[in-house]
Amino acid sequence: MRGLSAFPITPSDADGVVRVDALQRLLRPLVDARVHSIGLLGSTGSYPYLSRPERRRAIEAAADEVAGRVPLLVGVGALRTDEAIRLAQDARAGGAAAGLLAAVSYTPLTEDEVFEHYKAVAGESGLPLCIYDNPTTTHFRFSPELIARLAALPGVAAVKLPGGEPQALAAQMADLRARVPADFALGHSGDWFAVEAMLAGGEAWYSVVAGILPQVCMDIVAAVRAGNATEARRLNAALEPLWGLFREFSSLRVVYEIAERRGVCAAEPPLPVRRLPEAARQRVAAVLDGMDPALLR
Template sequence: MPLLGSLVAYLPTPRGHEGEVVIDPLERLVDEAVAAGASGVAVLGSTGGYPYLTAAERRLVVEAAVDAAGGRVPVVAGVGAFTTDEVIVHTIVAERAGAAAVLLPTLAYLPLTDDEVLDLVTEVAGAARVPVWLYHNPVSTTFRYSVETLARAAQVPGVGGVKDRGGDADELRARVAALSAAVPDTVELGCSGDVLGVEGLLAGARTWHSGLASVLPAWYVAVADAATAGRAEEARALMARLAPVAELVVRLGGPRAVHALARVLGTDLGQLPAPLRPVDDAGVRALAAAVGALGDAPVAAR
């Protein structure tokens, strides 16, 4: 049985007027994602703004997500930090808060080497009591996993999955094919990308990790279900309808745009942490128009 399933929604972290973490909107997003059919939820990823949170705030976010999920789906918690010791502490705290798995990015100020990343994975996976998911996000972390290095890291005992990405559909398909042949069967192969992720599922990945699924869960569940069922034409047709929204979110800056879109859809996530600035009025209007053009969300066939 897969650990995370076909679609994991990556949740933003709501804040109050003083910058404090606010629980109610987070719990609402968890419940909406689960009700829509997401197979898992994740907190403290890039959409969740983990580098901007204190250790205490991170713990609060994980505890709230786990409570809201209520055992219905697994909760994944990001544990990124600059030092291995910090990552291990975040891992232990997330485990104690009830996380079913942890997500390990390669966060660094100085660019990491392959060997340093493999050391990080080995030490964290050795300390963790839940599966560790490897997170490939070269845009945010500046470290680019080669297929060979990611496959080596996936062999480390304690690694439960990889979250890969590609620069375009062809690269993503090629990486999924290569990793499918190289990673152990016990390691769940996943992909990210609010636009391209569906191509990873169609190429054989088992999990789609999406930030935009946190605010449009029914749409993303419908695409993921069609893709994992082998209904490629239906999956791509649904994604073509979603693409204008997803591409606009990318252009406006993923986490910023997810915050703005959540507000358009009726959930106020509060202020972004300074120096991040919110999407401007023109961007908000564009998001509202794009999501309005979607119409009613499809009902996923299960």
């Protein structure tokens, strides 16, 4: 849960059956690029829309393809605590290095409820957990106090924070760092936000775009690690047309288009989520056609 974590889509058919071959085709370039982990069945991987057996099948297919070369961080979120425990047990049995647990909710949850949920999943599964703070999908927002309480639990090892205001980053990171154990990893999602987050001390980039364009993201992480902020920012700026599409149409819907245009796989997200309408697809195509091909890898 440090470095670049690449989040691929999970191709599935209209009945929610995972397309194993297409998933493995998506994973191959991520392994080749030696991303630091693969975020399987993340939000981009549509985990809440897939049944437990299908999620298990996706894990098996990924474990087969990856063959231990890259650790798997597997989404284990569910509305019910007992279901999340079972999913975490499945992920552990399937060889996941860690689980990514979001505070999936329908009835809005209290902080104490979320705390007990994480405690139960970590304790019952024995799978190391990354806290998945994704208010856009779960509508639960983790306070720094709650992250600190969770970080003190055995088995809670990291947090994936949402993007936010770059100006607020340094203070946020310093505040959190002071609250959590030294080996607890602080990382961020929100691709257009990631370079500044890493430069501010973020230890992981949980990336949607790295699920389809891993190499340019590895180059960015390498630049940050080498202390070359100028190069990291230059690459990030070159990707800005893509970030614009992500912000406008959602990164999930845009990466389905990129995957198809790059010939990796043509898939539909699970209904009711849909592919972009034709006009938006043309916008994506135009952006990709206009970008330096060296970035698109």
